[in-house]
Amino acid sequence: xxxxxxxxPGDGIGKEVMPEGLRVLRAAAERFGIELQLTPIAWASCDxxxxxxxxxxxxxxxxxxxQDAILFGAVGWPxxxxxxxxxxxxxxxxxxxxxQYINLRPVRLFEGVxxxxxxxxxxxxxxxxxxxxxxxEYTKLGGIMYEGTEREIVIQESVYSRFxxxxxxKYAFELARSRERKHLTVATKSNGIAIxxxxxxxxxxxxxxxxxxxxxxxxxxxxxxxxxxxxxxxFDVVVASNLFGDILSDLGPATTGTIGLAxxxxxxxxxxxxxxxxxxxxxxxxxxxRNIANPVAMIxxxxxxxxxxxxxxxxxxxxxxxEQVLVEGPRTGDLGGQASTTxxxxxxxxxxxxx
Amino acid sequence: xxxxxxxxPGDGIGKEVMPEGLRVLRAAAERFGIELQLTPIAWASCDxxxxxxxxxxxxxxxxxxxQDAILFGAVGWPxxxxxxxxxxxxxxxxxxxxxQYINLRPVRLFEGVxxxxxxxxxxxxxxxxxxxxxxxEYTKLGGIMYEGTEREIVIQESVYSRFxxxxxxKYAFELARSRERKHLTVATKSNGIAIxxxxxxxxxxxxxxxxxxxxxxxxxxxxxxxxxxxxxxxFDVVVASNLFGDILSDLGPATTGTIGLAxxxxxxxxxxxxxxxxxxxxxxxxxxxRNIANPVAMIxxxxxxxxxxxxxxxxxxxxxxxEQVLVEGPRTGDLGGQASTTxxxxxxxxxxxxx
Ligand SMILES: CC(C)[C@H](C(=O)O)[C@@H](O)C(=O)O
Ligand SMILES: CC(C)[C@H](C(=O)O)[C@@H](O)C(=O)O
Numbered sequence: 001x002x003x004x005x006x007x008x009p010g011d012g013i014g015k016e017v018m019p020e021g022l023r024v025l026r027a028a029a030e031r032f033g034i035e036l037q038l039t040p041i042a043w044a045s046c047d048x049x050x051x052x053x054x055x056x057x058x059x060x061x062x063x064x065x066x067q068d069a070i071l072f073g074a075v076g077w078p079x080x081x082x083x084x085x086x087x088x089x090x091x092x093x094x095x096x097x098x099x100q101y102i103n104l105r106p107v108r109l110f111e112g113v114x115x116x117x118x119x120x121x122x123x124x125x126x127x128x129x130x131x132x133x134x135x136x137e138y139t140k141l142g143g144i145m146y147e148g149t150e151r152e153i154v155i156q157e158s159v160y161s162r163f164x165x166x167x168x169x170k171y172a173f174e175l176a177r178s179r180e181r182k183h184l185t186v187a188t189k190s191n192g193i194a195i196x197x198x199x200x201x202x203x204x205x206x207x208x209x210x211x212x213x214x215x216x217x218x219x220x221x222x223x224x225x226x227x228x229x230x231x232x233x234x235f236d237v238v239v240a241s242n243l244f245g246d247i248l249s250d251l252g253p254a255t256t257g258t259i260g261l262a263x264x265x266x267x268x269x270x271x272x273x274x275x276x277x278x279x280x281x282x283x284x285x286x287x288x289x290r291n292i293a294n295p296v297a298m299i300x301x302x303x304x305x306x307x308x309x310x311x312x313x314x315x316x317x318x319x320x321x322x323e324q325v326l327v328e329g330p331r332t333g334d335l336g337g338q339a340s341t342t343x344x345x346x347x348x349x350x351x352x353x354x355x
Numbered sequence: 356x357x358x359x360x361x362x363x364p365g366d367g368i369g370k371e372v373m374p375e376g377l378r379v380l381r382a383a384a385e386r387f388g389i390e391l392q393l394t395p396i397a398w399a400s401c402d403x404x405x406x407x408x409x410x411x412x413x414x415x416x417x418x419x420x421x422q423d424a425i426l427f428g429a430v431g432w433p434x435x436x437x438x439x440x441x442x443x444x445x446x447x448x449x450x451x452x453x454x455q456y457i458n459l460r461p462v463r464l465f466e467g468v469x470x471x472x473x474x475x476x477x478x479x480x481x482x483x484x485x486x487x488x489x490x491x492e493y494t495k496l497g498g499i500m501y502e503g504t505e506r507e508i509v510i511q512e513s514v515y516s517r518f519x520x521x522x523x524x525k526y527a528f529e530l531a532r533s534r535e536r537k538h539l540t541v542a543t544k545s546n547g548i549a550i551x552x553x554x555x556x557x558x559x560x561x562x563x564x565x566x567x568x569x570x571x572x573x574x575x576x577x578x579x580x581x582x583x584x585x586x587x588x589x590f591d592v593v594v595a596s597n598l599f600g601d602i603l604s605d606l607g608p609a610t611t612g613t614i615g616l617a618x619x620x621x622x623x624x625x626x627x628x629x630x631x632x633x634x635x636x637x638x639x640x641x642x643x644x645r646n647i648a649n650p651v652a653m654i655x656x657x658x659x660x661x662x663x664x665x666x667x668x669x670x671x672x673x674x675x676x677x678e679q680v681l682v683e684g685p686r687t688g689d690l691g692g693q694a695s696t697t698x699x700x701x702x703x704x705x706x707x708x709x710x
Contacts, residue, residue: 002540007692017617034492076546082544082545082553083546084547084548084552084553085358085573086544087547088549089511090388091449092547092670096482100493100515115472115473116472116473116584116585117471117472117473117584118470118471118472118473118474119467119473128514137547137548138547138548138549139548139549139550140550141550141705142512142513142547142550142551143550144550144554148516149517150518151516151517151518152516152517153514153515153516154514154515154516154550154551154554155510155512155513155550155551156513156515156548156550156551156552157485157510157512157550158497158510158511158512158513159508159509159510159513160509161507161509162504162505162507163505163506163509169633175444175642189598189601190437190438190442191431191438191439191441192447192492192601193441193444193492193493193511193598194439194443194491194493194494194498195494195495195497195498195499195509195510195511195512196510196511197439198437198439198510199499199509202688210652220438221601222583222601222602222603222604222605222606223605223614223637225580225602225605225606225609226605226609226614227609229472229584229606229609230471230609230613231470239359243544243548243549246544246547246576246577247576247577247580247602249577249699250577250578250580250581251577251580251606254580254581254582254584255584258585259578259581283580291630292541328627333706340463355545
């Protein structure tokens with residue numbers, strides 16, 4: 001079987017880390033005899049918007065629908081296109097229209113990476129954030145009344161469905177059950193957000209009834225964020241709404257040294273649509289153009305893609321190569337090293353070649 | 356002038372830390388010749404709810420309106436009363452009906468407190484979170500459709516007014532301007548939350564136009580949370596919506612060692628209504644009853660109250676006493692010590708007595 005992969009670098013450092021993702025992907029494909037058909041795509045970028053006035057062509061969905069997966073860099077260049085325009089015109093559209101309702105984000109402290117938390121060792125930070133990825137707080141619903149006057153009032157609606165919540169909760173319970181500790185933390189804010197969050201807590205109870213082996217604790221997002229810093233060893237799987245998952249999956253990786261490591265998988269588990277794999281970091285305009293971005297999040301995302309496509313051993317080999325290079329170098333600046341994006345990517349690819 | 360203070364311990368460790376807050380308050384009052392009339396209040400607690408079916412008596416507002424300030428412990432006892440019932444029936448009512456629209460939360464790393472962030476020194480974490488406290492994401496507006504069926508859909512509304520946003524932004528700009536670094540970070544999430552947050556960014560620009568001396572950066576809440584861990588020295592004043600301020604003001608204190616230190620001031624700056632002073636930590640049912648809670652957040656909150664009532668020197672003396680005890684002990688368990696709540700409170704009060 002040939003896997004068809006759409007390759008979308010996007011903006012900023014997305015364009016710098018993608019070549020390294022592809023380098024390692026090709027090395028893994030060669031070693032494990034995986035056939036890939038890569039289709040580079042220049043749209044879903046602010047450059048394309050500048051040229052055409054839209055983030056993507058009208059037939060974007062038709063073009064991507066036949067792909068098995070999308071490998072994605074990062075979108076956003078606020079100097080020319082406001083973030084809500086660029087993101088709602090690309091990434092957030094993919095997540096929604098391809099029903100990638102699971103955003104799976106591993107958080108892991110690696111050997112060789114200086115930990116910003118005092119005295120933490122690899123093994124003490126090792127959990128998954130499972131983020132709802134298609135509804136919740138991210139909407140364009142609502143509006144502005146008395147616009148432009150002193151009396152201006154803004155309504156922003158969040159929307160949750162039982163369908164949408166139950167399926168992400170179920171996924172998280174399944175993942176927790178498959179792990180050794182079988183523990184699930186449910187992010188909530190039912191003491192303050194008075195309609196949706198008490199309801200969400202109820203859905204967690206209802207879905208959890210089928211998983212008696214899994215221990216559950218519900219934590220309000222404020223104290224949960226604090227505990228990511230104070231007691232990271234207490235987490236195994238964390239399930240959260242779209243917004244809370246967004247916050248936790250930047251905060252978690254920060255506690256492991258750099259968000260330059262964190263990958264993510266935007267999954268449509270039923271495979272009715274292509275799933276999308278991307279670094280958690282964004283386009284980082286502030287460091288773009290110097291070839292200093294850490295390529296690991298991109299490379300690890302490519303590994304998650306191979307895993308999802310059925311190539312577990314290729315995934316494992318890439319993660320092992322990442323682990324080795326994090327210990328032995330070369331390392332980019334965010335890891336305390338001086339290597340370029342390219343040098344770090346080459347080093348990881350080389351490890352894959354050498355069995 | 357006699358200051359009239361309503362004293363509401365509330366639930367859980369609120370009942371344990373309040374006596375220490377009062378002990379230190381009385382010591383400061385004596386030393387500085389401040390006249391206080393303290394009125395203890397047993398309602399606004401889950402015990403009261405258990406007995407009466409309501410969190411507060413019908414005339415709560417009339418009873419409190421004549422007070423100059425409210426000293427508050429913590430509310431919440433989820434084993435008997437759901438959090439959204441207890442909080443909306445007490446604390447959140449105070450904030451709204453007394454128009455305490457500023458929630459001011461200092462974050463500061465003290466000498467003598469082991470920092471969970473590797474290698475950080477006092478002085479490197481020292482900023483304020485200014486939180487909008489009366490609107491935004493905390494609402495009971497919205498509802499559930501197809502309730503109890505598979506097709507269930509939940510709408511949760513957030514509400515922002517120009518009036519409500521501009522006044523907290525203005526307060527934050529003023530605070531930033533009064534400080535040495537004159538830097539303001541505006542928390543946003545305009546790339547995902549598509550109606551309210553781009554609008555909020557615009558209000559920050561509009562209000563900020565009157566403060567050319569203040570440097571401003573807008574940060575999305577996900578990366579902002581990450582930077583509280585990775586680059587805390589980059590913050591001076593952070594202004595945020597109700598929910599984002601809630602998260603940041605637990606996360607920030609976590610990076611300074613323990614949320615047992617963090618105080619807060621719920622201010623009605625115009626003094627049309629009593630302001631409320633409370634620890635950031637909640638009622639902590641898991642540690643209640645053992646007299647091990649850290650009383651510093653409560654004591655520091657009492658100091659903020661004295662400052663707001665015009666007694667800056669009493670405030671400063673309490674903070675100095677806290678600083679000394681944090682360095683020399685005794686310390687509660689969350690600080691690595693073995694002292695009881697009472698012992699730590701007594702030690703701080705004793706420092707105040709000894710000039
Ligand atoms: C108890 C809860 C409703 C409250 C809040 O979210 O405002 C608390 O977390 C706080 O920060 O004061
Ligand atoms: C760029 C932004 C819209 C996006 C999000 O908030 O989902 C990003 O932060 C992420 O986490 O993938």
